[in-house]
Amino acid sequence: MQTYPSKLLEQAVNELAKLPGIGRKTALRMALHLLKCPPAEVETMGHAMIKMRNDIIYCHECRNISDQELCSICANPKRDHSLVCVVEDIRDVMAIENTGQYNGIYHVLGGIISPMEGIGPQDINVDTLLLRMEKGMISEVILALPTTIEGDTTNFFLYRKLTGFNITLSAIARGISIGDELEHTDEVTLGRSILNRTPYESILIRK
Amino acid sequence: MQTYPSKLLEQAVNELAKLPGIGRKTALRMALHLLKCPPAEVETMGHAMIKMRNDIIYCHECRNISDQELCSICANPKRDHSLVCVVEDIRDVMAIENTGQYNGIYHVLGGIISPMEGIGPQDINVDTLLLRMEKGMISEVILALPTTIEGDTTNFFLYRKLTGFNITLSAIARGISIGDELEHTDEVTLGRSILNRTPYESILIRK
Numbered sequence: 001m002q003t004y005p006s007k008l009l010e011q012a013v014n015e016l017a018k019l020p021g022i023g024r025k026t027a028l029r030m031a032l033h034l035l036k037c038p039p040a041e042v043e044t045m046g047h048a049m050i051k052m053r054n055d056i057i058y059c060h061e062c063r064n065i066s067d068q069e070l071c072s073i074c075a076n077p078k079r080d081h082s083l084v085c086v087v088e089d090i091r092d093v094m095a096i097e098n099t100g101q102y103n104g105i106y107h108v109l110g111g112i113i114s115p116m117e118g119i120g121p122q123d124i125n126v127d128t129l130l131l132r133m134e135k136g137m138i139s140e141v142i143l144a145l146p147t148t149i150e151g152d153t154t155n156f157f158l159y160r161k162l163t164g165f166n167i168t169l170s171a172i173a174r175g176i177s178i179g180d181e182l183e184h185t186d187e188v189t190l191g192r193s194i195l196n197r198t199p200y201e202s203i204l205i206r207k
Numbered sequence: 208m209q210t211y212p213s214k215l216l217e218q219a220v221n222e223l224a225k226l227p228g229i230g231r232k233t234a235l236r237m238a239l240h241l242l243k244c245p246p247a248e249v250e251t252m253g254h255a256m257i258k259m260r261n262d263i264i265y266c267h268e269c270r271n272i273s274d275q276e277l278c279s280i281c282a283n284p285k286r287d288h289s290l291v292c293v294v295e296d297i298r299d300v301m302a303i304e305n306t307g308q309y310n311g312i313y314h315v316l317g318g319i320i321s322p323m324e325g326i327g328p329q330d331i332n333v334d335t336l337l338l339r340m341e342k343g344m345i346s347e348v349i350l351a352l353p354t355t356i357e358g359d360t361t362n363f364f365l366y367r368k369l370t371g372f373n374i375t376l377s378a379i380a381r382g383i384s385i386g387d388e389l390e391h392t393d394e395v396t397l398g399r400s401i402l403n404r405t406p407y408e409s410i411l412i413r414k
Contacts, residue, residue, distance in 0.1 A: 046253035
Protein backbone atom coordinates (compact mmCIF):
# COMPACT_ATOMS: atom_id res chain seq x y z
CA MET A 1 0.00 0.00 0.00
CA GLN A 2 1.39 3.35 -1.08
CA THR A 3 1.73 5.99 1.63
CA TYR A 4 0.97 9.56 0.63
CA PRO A 5 2.64 12.56 2.28
CA SER A 6 -0.73 14.30 2.62
CA LYS A 7 -4.22 13.14 3.60
CA LEU A 8 -5.79 15.70 1.25
CA LEU A 9 -3.81 14.32 -1.66
CA GLU A 10 -4.64 10.74 -0.68
CA GLN A 11 -8.38 11.51 -0.55
CA ALA A 12 -8.31 13.20 -3.96
CA VAL A 13 -6.39 10.23 -5.43
CA ASN A 14 -8.86 7.78 -3.88
CA GLU A 15 -11.77 9.68 -5.40
CA LEU A 16 -10.21 10.11 -8.86
CA ALA A 17 -9.34 6.39 -8.92
CA LYS A 18 -13.10 5.66 -8.80
CA LEU A 19 -13.44 6.97 -12.37
CA PRO A 20 -13.66 4.17 -14.96
CA GLY A 21 -10.32 3.05 -16.37
CA ILE A 22 -8.33 5.17 -13.91
CA GLY A 23 -5.83 3.37 -11.69
CA ARG A 24 -4.08 4.85 -8.67
CA LYS A 25 -0.99 5.89 -10.65
CA THR A 26 -3.04 7.81 -13.20
CA ALA A 27 -5.17 9.28 -10.40
CA LEU A 28 -1.99 10.56 -8.71
CA ARG A 29 -0.83 12.10 -12.00
CA MET A 30 -4.21 13.80 -12.33
CA ALA A 31 -4.12 15.08 -8.74
CA LEU A 32 -0.61 16.53 -9.25
CA HIS A 33 -1.84 18.17 -12.45
CA LEU A 34 -4.76 19.73 -10.54
CA LEU A 35 -2.30 21.10 -7.96
CA LYS A 36 -0.56 23.02 -10.76
CA CYS A 37 -3.85 24.46 -12.09
CA PRO A 38 -5.22 27.75 -10.76
CA PRO A 39 -7.65 27.07 -7.86
CA ALA A 40 -10.51 28.66 -9.81
CA GLU A 41 -10.09 26.10 -12.62
CA VAL A 42 -10.26 23.19 -10.20
CA GLU A 43 -13.40 24.69 -8.63
CA THR A 44 -14.99 25.00 -12.08
CA MET A 45 -14.18 21.37 -12.82
CA GLY A 46 -15.47 20.06 -9.49
CA HIS A 47 -18.67 22.10 -9.67
CA ALA A 48 -19.32 21.10 -13.31
CA MET A 49 -19.27 17.43 -12.26
CA ILE A 50 -21.56 18.02 -9.27
CA LYS A 51 -23.96 20.29 -11.17
CA MET A 52 -24.25 17.81 -14.04
CA ARG A 53 -25.08 14.97 -11.65
CA ASN A 54 -27.64 16.98 -9.69
CA ASP A 55 -29.37 18.94 -12.45
CA ILE A 56 -29.41 16.71 -15.51
CA ILE A 57 -32.80 15.65 -16.88
CA TYR A 58 -33.69 12.54 -18.84
CA CYS A 59 -36.07 12.95 -21.78
CA HIS A 60 -39.59 12.02 -20.71
CA GLU A 61 -40.04 9.94 -23.88
CA CYS A 62 -36.77 8.28 -24.86
CA ARG A 63 -34.76 8.58 -21.59
CA ASN A 64 -31.94 10.30 -23.44
CA ILE A 65 -29.94 12.84 -21.44
CA SER A 66 -31.49 16.25 -21.99
CA ASP A 67 -31.78 19.78 -20.69
CA GLN A 68 -35.56 19.82 -21.25
CA GLU A 69 -38.41 17.41 -20.46
CA LEU A 70 -38.44 16.40 -24.13
CA CYS A 71 -35.09 16.00 -25.90
CA SER A 72 -34.42 17.79 -29.20
CA ILE A 73 -34.87 14.56 -31.19
CA CYS A 74 -38.24 13.62 -29.64
CA ALA A 75 -39.39 17.25 -29.96
CA ASN A 76 -38.55 17.34 -33.69
CA PRO A 77 -41.77 16.92 -35.77
CA LYS A 78 -39.72 16.17 -38.91
CA ARG A 79 -38.45 12.87 -37.47
CA ASP A 80 -40.28 9.60 -38.04
CA HIS A 81 -41.96 8.91 -34.68
CA SER A 82 -43.12 5.45 -35.76
CA LEU A 83 -39.52 4.16 -35.94
CA VAL A 84 -37.66 3.57 -32.66
CA CYS A 85 -34.02 2.59 -32.32
CA VAL A 86 -33.17 0.92 -28.97
CA VAL A 87 -29.62 1.69 -27.77
CA GLU A 88 -27.55 1.11 -24.65
CA ASP A 89 -26.59 4.69 -23.85
CA ILE A 90 -26.34 8.22 -25.10
CA ARG A 91 -22.98 7.60 -26.80
CA ASP A 92 -24.78 5.29 -29.23
CA VAL A 93 -27.36 8.01 -29.95
CA MET A 94 -24.53 10.44 -30.69
CA ALA A 95 -22.76 7.88 -32.92
CA ILE A 96 -25.91 7.09 -34.94
CA GLU A 97 -26.80 10.79 -35.23
CA ASN A 98 -23.30 11.42 -36.60
CA THR A 99 -23.92 9.03 -39.50
CA GLY A 100 -26.78 11.24 -40.74
CA GLN A 101 -28.50 8.00 -41.94
CA TYR A 102 -31.29 7.74 -39.38
CA ASN A 103 -34.45 9.79 -39.20
CA GLY A 104 -36.41 7.91 -36.53
CA ILE A 105 -36.41 8.40 -32.76
CA TYR A 106 -34.60 6.51 -30.00
CA HIS A 107 -35.08 4.65 -26.77
CA VAL A 108 -32.09 4.72 -24.41
CA LEU A 109 -31.96 1.71 -22.08
CA GLY A 110 -29.28 3.28 -19.87
CA GLY A 111 -27.47 -0.08 -19.66
CA ILE A 112 -27.75 -3.69 -20.79
CA ILE A 113 -28.60 -6.83 -18.86
CA SER A 114 -25.41 -8.17 -17.28
CA PRO A 115 -25.74 -10.83 -14.56
CA MET A 116 -21.95 -10.56 -13.99
CA GLU A 117 -22.30 -6.91 -12.98
CA GLY A 118 -25.63 -7.46 -11.22
CA ILE A 119 -27.64 -5.49 -13.81
CA GLY A 120 -31.05 -7.07 -14.33
CA PRO A 121 -34.04 -6.13 -16.54
CA GLN A 122 -35.43 -3.97 -13.72
CA ASP A 123 -32.29 -1.78 -13.82
CA ILE A 124 -32.72 -0.67 -17.44
CA ASN A 125 -35.45 1.42 -19.07
CA VAL A 126 -37.66 -1.43 -20.34
CA ASP A 127 -40.92 -0.42 -18.64
CA THR A 128 -40.82 3.01 -20.24
CA LEU A 129 -40.26 1.35 -23.65
CA LEU A 130 -43.31 -0.89 -23.13
CA LEU A 131 -45.39 2.15 -22.11
CA ARG A 132 -44.39 3.83 -25.38
CA MET A 133 -45.30 0.68 -27.32
CA GLU A 134 -48.75 0.53 -25.73
CA LYS A 135 -49.64 3.91 -27.20
CA GLY A 136 -49.68 2.10 -30.58
CA MET A 137 -47.83 4.80 -32.54
CA ILE A 138 -44.70 2.70 -33.18
CA SER A 139 -44.51 0.42 -36.21
CA GLU A 140 -40.84 -0.65 -36.18
CA VAL A 141 -38.26 -1.21 -33.45
CA ILE A 142 -34.56 -1.52 -34.37
CA LEU A 143 -32.35 -3.21 -31.78
CA ALA A 144 -28.91 -1.54 -31.88
CA LEU A 145 -27.15 -3.12 -28.91
CA PRO A 146 -23.50 -4.23 -28.70
CA THR A 147 -22.44 -7.61 -30.16
CA THR A 148 -21.63 -9.09 -26.78
CA ILE A 149 -23.20 -11.80 -24.62
CA GLU A 150 -24.86 -8.99 -22.62
CA GLY A 151 -26.13 -7.37 -25.81
CA ASP A 152 -27.50 -10.69 -27.12
CA THR A 153 -29.16 -11.41 -23.75
CA THR A 154 -30.82 -7.99 -23.75
CA ASN A 155 -31.86 -8.41 -27.40
CA PHE A 156 -33.55 -11.72 -26.57
CA PHE A 157 -35.23 -10.28 -23.49
CA LEU A 158 -36.63 -7.38 -25.53
CA TYR A 159 -37.71 -9.77 -28.31
CA ARG A 160 -39.78 -11.72 -25.74
CA LYS A 161 -41.30 -8.53 -24.35
CA LEU A 162 -42.08 -6.95 -27.74
CA THR A 163 -43.39 -10.04 -29.50
CA GLY A 164 -46.99 -9.26 -28.49
CA PHE A 165 -47.02 -5.93 -30.30
CA ASN A 166 -47.90 -5.60 -33.98
CA ILE A 167 -44.54 -4.21 -35.08
CA THR A 168 -41.54 -5.06 -37.24
CA LEU A 169 -38.59 -5.94 -35.02
CA SER A 170 -35.14 -5.71 -36.60
CA ALA A 171 -31.52 -5.59 -35.49
CA ILE A 172 -28.69 -3.55 -37.03
CA ALA A 173 -26.66 -5.47 -39.61
CA ARG A 174 -23.54 -7.31 -38.49
CA GLY A 175 -20.85 -7.79 -41.09
CA ILE A 176 -17.51 -6.72 -42.40
CA SER A 177 -16.55 -3.10 -41.79
CA ILE A 178 -16.31 -0.85 -44.83
CA GLY A 179 -12.69 -0.86 -45.96
CA ASP A 180 -11.76 -4.09 -44.14
CA GLU A 181 -9.90 -6.96 -45.80
CA LEU A 182 -11.67 -10.36 -45.65
CA GLU A 183 -8.51 -12.18 -44.56
CA HIS A 184 -8.20 -9.99 -41.44
CA THR A 185 -11.83 -10.36 -40.35
CA ASP A 186 -12.54 -12.77 -37.48
CA GLU A 187 -14.30 -16.03 -38.34
CA VAL A 188 -17.55 -15.31 -36.50
CA THR A 189 -18.08 -11.97 -38.23
CA LEU A 190 -17.12 -13.41 -41.63
CA GLY A 191 -19.44 -16.41 -41.09
CA ARG A 192 -22.36 -14.17 -40.13
CA SER A 193 -21.68 -11.82 -43.03
CA ILE A 194 -22.20 -14.79 -45.41
CA LEU A 195 -25.31 -16.05 -43.60
CA ASN A 196 -26.81 -12.54 -43.56
CA ARG A 197 -25.86 -11.68 -47.14
CA THR A 198 -27.68 -8.74 -48.71
CA PRO A 199 -29.24 -8.71 -52.21
CA TYR A 200 -26.70 -6.96 -54.44
CA GLU A 201 -29.36 -4.75 -55.99
CA SER A 202 -30.18 -3.18 -52.61
CA ILE A 203 -26.51 -2.16 -52.28
CA LEU A 204 -26.55 -0.69 -55.81
CA ILE A 205 -29.59 1.40 -54.98
CA ARG A 206 -27.94 2.84 -51.88
CA LYS A 207 -24.91 4.04 -53.86
CA MET B 208 -17.38 18.90 -33.61
CA GLN B 209 -19.51 16.56 -31.56
CA THR B 210 -22.90 17.91 -30.46
CA TYR B 211 -24.09 16.90 -27.02
CA PRO B 212 -27.76 16.55 -26.14
CA SER B 213 -27.22 18.51 -22.92
CA LYS B 214 -25.22 21.63 -22.04
CA LEU B 215 -24.58 20.30 -18.53
CA LEU B 216 -23.09 17.12 -19.96
CA GLU B 217 -21.03 19.09 -22.48
CA GLN B 218 -19.60 21.31 -19.74
CA ALA B 219 -18.66 18.33 -17.58
CA VAL B 220 -17.02 16.60 -20.57
CA ASN B 221 -15.10 19.78 -21.44
CA GLU B 222 -13.82 20.02 -17.87
CA LEU B 223 -12.89 16.34 -17.52
CA ALA B 224 -11.06 16.49 -20.86
CA LYS B 225 -8.67 19.02 -19.27
CA LEU B 226 -7.21 16.24 -17.10
CA PRO B 227 -3.85 14.95 -18.42
CA GLY B 228 -4.15 12.04 -20.85
CA ILE B 229 -7.93 12.29 -21.04
CA GLY B 230 -9.46 12.83 -24.47
CA ARG B 231 -13.06 13.77 -25.19
CA LYS B 232 -14.20 10.16 -25.66
CA THR B 233 -12.80 9.10 -22.30
CA ALA B 234 -14.19 12.24 -20.67
CA LEU B 235 -17.65 11.35 -22.01
CA ARG B 236 -17.31 7.82 -20.63
CA MET B 237 -16.33 9.30 -17.25
CA ALA B 238 -19.27 11.73 -17.29
CA LEU B 239 -21.73 8.92 -18.08
CA HIS B 240 -20.21 6.89 -15.26
CA LEU B 241 -20.72 9.83 -12.88
CA LEU B 242 -24.37 10.02 -13.95
CA LYS B 243 -24.84 6.45 -12.74
CA CYS B 244 -23.19 7.14 -9.36
CA PRO B 245 -25.26 8.36 -6.38
CA PRO B 246 -25.21 12.19 -6.27
CA ALA B 247 -23.50 12.13 -2.84
CA GLU B 248 -20.54 10.21 -4.31
CA VAL B 249 -20.09 12.76 -7.09
CA GLU B 250 -20.23 15.57 -4.53
CA THR B 251 -17.56 13.84 -2.44
CA MET B 252 -15.34 13.50 -5.51
CA GLY B 253 -15.79 17.10 -6.63
CA HIS B 254 -15.23 18.50 -3.18
CA ALA B 255 -12.14 16.31 -2.58
CA MET B 256 -10.54 17.82 -5.70
CA ILE B 257 -11.43 21.39 -4.73
CA LYS B 258 -10.42 20.95 -1.08
CA MET B 259 -7.07 19.42 -2.04
CA ARG B 260 -6.29 22.31 -4.39
CA ASN B 261 -7.29 24.98 -1.86
CA ASP B 262 -5.95 23.54 1.38
CA ILE B 263 -2.78 21.65 0.50
CA ILE B 264 0.48 22.88 2.05
CA TYR B 265 3.99 22.55 0.68
CA CYS B 266 6.73 21.66 3.19
CA HIS B 267 8.54 24.83 4.23
CA GLU B 268 11.91 23.11 3.75
CA CYS B 269 11.75 20.69 0.84
CA ARG B 270 8.58 21.92 -0.97
CA ASN B 271 7.12 18.42 -0.80
CA ILE B 272 3.33 18.21 -0.54
CA SER B 273 2.41 18.06 3.10
CA ASP B 274 -0.36 18.53 5.65
CA GLN B 275 1.96 20.40 8.03
CA GLU B 276 4.47 23.24 7.62
CA LEU B 277 7.26 20.66 7.87
CA CYS B 278 6.75 17.34 6.06
CA SER B 279 7.22 14.04 7.91
CA ILE B 280 10.60 13.44 6.22
CA CYS B 281 12.07 16.87 7.06
CA ALA B 282 10.65 16.61 10.60
CA ASN B 283 12.31 13.23 11.21
CA PRO B 284 15.51 13.69 13.31
CA LYS B 285 16.72 10.18 12.38
CA ARG B 286 17.22 11.16 8.72
CA ASP B 287 20.52 12.51 7.43
CA HIS B 288 19.88 16.23 7.01
CA SER B 289 23.26 16.81 5.31
CA LEU B 290 22.22 14.72 2.28
CA VAL B 291 19.67 16.21 -0.14
CA CYS B 292 18.13 14.42 -3.12
CA VAL B 293 16.74 16.79 -5.78
CA VAL B 294 13.67 15.39 -7.60
CA GLU B 295 11.09 16.63 -10.08
CA ASP B 296 7.93 15.93 -8.12
CA ILE B 297 6.36 14.13 -5.23
CA ARG B 298 5.95 10.88 -7.21
CA ASP B 299 9.74 10.60 -7.27
CA VAL B 300 9.88 11.09 -3.49
CA MET B 301 7.32 8.30 -3.08
CA ALA B 302 9.24 6.02 -5.48
CA ILE B 303 12.58 6.56 -3.71
CA GLU B 304 10.96 6.16 -0.28
CA ASN B 305 9.51 2.84 -1.46
CA THR B 306 13.02 1.49 -2.15
CA GLY B 307 13.93 1.84 1.53
CA GLN B 308 17.50 2.61 0.38
CA TYR B 309 17.65 6.32 1.13
CA ASN B 310 17.98 8.01 4.50
CA GLY B 311 18.61 11.62 3.49
CA ILE B 312 16.11 14.39 2.85
CA TYR B 313 14.68 15.78 -0.41
CA HIS B 314 14.18 18.91 -2.42
CA VAL B 315 11.17 18.88 -4.74
CA LEU B 316 11.57 21.18 -7.77
CA GLY B 317 7.89 20.91 -8.73
CA GLY B 318 8.86 20.63 -12.39
CA ILE B 319 11.88 20.66 -14.71
CA ILE B 320 13.13 23.25 -17.14
CA SER B 321 11.33 22.77 -20.45
CA PRO B 322 11.51 25.58 -23.03
CA MET B 323 9.01 23.65 -25.17
CA GLU B 324 6.37 23.90 -22.44
CA GLY B 325 7.45 27.39 -21.40
CA ILE B 326 8.84 26.26 -18.03
CA GLY B 327 11.93 28.25 -17.11
CA PRO B 328 14.25 28.24 -14.06
CA GLN B 329 12.00 30.81 -12.35
CA ASP B 330 9.06 28.38 -12.47
CA ILE B 331 10.72 25.66 -10.40
CA ASN B 332 11.86 25.66 -6.76
CA VAL B 333 15.50 26.61 -7.30
CA ASP B 334 15.63 29.71 -5.09
CA THR B 335 14.43 27.73 -2.08
CA LEU B 336 17.13 25.12 -2.76
CA LEU B 337 19.83 27.84 -2.85
CA LEU B 338 18.48 29.28 0.43
CA ARG B 339 18.82 25.85 2.01
CA MET B 340 22.37 25.54 0.65
CA GLU B 341 23.36 28.91 2.11
CA LYS B 342 22.63 27.65 5.63
CA GLY B 343 25.72 25.44 5.16
CA MET B 344 24.25 22.27 6.69
CA ILE B 345 24.24 20.29 3.43
CA SER B 346 27.31 18.32 2.38
CA GLU B 347 26.00 16.29 -0.58
CA VAL B 348 23.36 16.90 -3.26
CA ILE B 349 22.13 14.01 -5.40
CA LEU B 350 20.46 14.95 -8.69
CA ALA B 351 17.67 12.45 -9.38
CA LEU B 352 15.95 13.95 -12.43
CA PRO B 353 14.58 12.11 -15.48
CA THR B 354 16.94 11.01 -18.30
CA THR B 355 15.42 13.38 -20.82
CA ILE B 356 16.65 16.53 -22.56
CA GLU B 357 14.66 18.52 -19.98
CA GLY B 358 16.21 16.53 -17.13
CA ASP B 359 19.72 17.04 -18.52
CA THR B 360 19.09 20.78 -19.00
CA THR B 361 17.90 21.11 -15.42
CA ASN B 362 20.84 19.05 -14.13
CA PHE B 363 23.27 21.35 -15.91
CA PHE B 364 21.47 24.46 -14.68
CA LEU B 365 21.64 23.20 -11.09
CA TYR B 366 25.30 22.19 -11.52
CA ARG B 367 26.09 25.80 -12.50
CA LYS B 368 24.13 27.18 -9.53
CA LEU B 369 25.56 24.75 -6.96
CA THR B 370 29.18 24.81 -8.09
CA GLY B 371 30.05 27.66 -5.67
CA PHE B 372 29.08 25.63 -2.60
CA ASN B 373 31.49 23.29 -0.84
CA ILE B 374 29.50 20.12 -1.47
CA THR B 375 29.67 16.79 -3.26
CA LEU B 376 27.35 16.85 -6.27
CA SER B 377 26.29 13.49 -7.67
CA ALA B 378 23.63 12.10 -10.00
CA ILE B 379 21.79 8.79 -9.70
CA ALA B 380 23.40 5.95 -11.64
CA ARG B 381 22.22 5.27 -15.19
CA GLY B 382 22.61 1.74 -16.46
CA ILE B 383 20.94 -1.53 -17.23
CA SER B 384 17.86 -2.36 -15.16
CA ILE B 385 18.14 -5.28 -12.78
CA GLY B 386 16.83 -8.38 -14.60
CA ASP B 387 17.29 -6.90 -18.10
CA GLU B 388 19.03 -8.74 -20.93
CA LEU B 389 21.95 -6.88 -22.52
CA GLU B 390 20.75 -7.61 -26.05
CA HIS B 391 17.42 -5.84 -25.40
CA THR B 392 18.96 -2.72 -23.87
CA ASP B 393 19.11 0.37 -26.08
CA GLU B 394 22.55 1.46 -27.32
CA VAL B 395 22.76 4.71 -25.38
CA THR B 396 22.00 3.06 -22.04
CA LEU B 397 24.36 0.16 -22.78
CA GLY B 398 27.10 2.58 -23.86
CA ARG B 399 26.75 4.67 -20.71
CA SER B 400 26.65 1.57 -18.54
CA ILE B 401 30.12 0.65 -19.86
CA LEU B 402 31.51 4.19 -19.50
CA ASN B 403 30.14 4.47 -15.94
CA ARG B 404 31.17 0.96 -14.88
CA THR B 405 31.24 0.28 -11.13
CA PRO B 406 34.10 -1.44 -9.23
CA TYR B 407 32.96 -5.02 -8.76
CA GLU B 408 33.93 -5.02 -5.09
CA SER B 409 31.43 -2.25 -4.32
CA ILE B 410 28.66 -4.43 -5.78
CA LEU B 411 29.81 -7.41 -3.68
CA ILE B 412 29.68 -5.32 -0.50
CA ARG B 413 26.12 -4.19 -1.21
CA LYS B 414 24.90 -7.80 -1.52
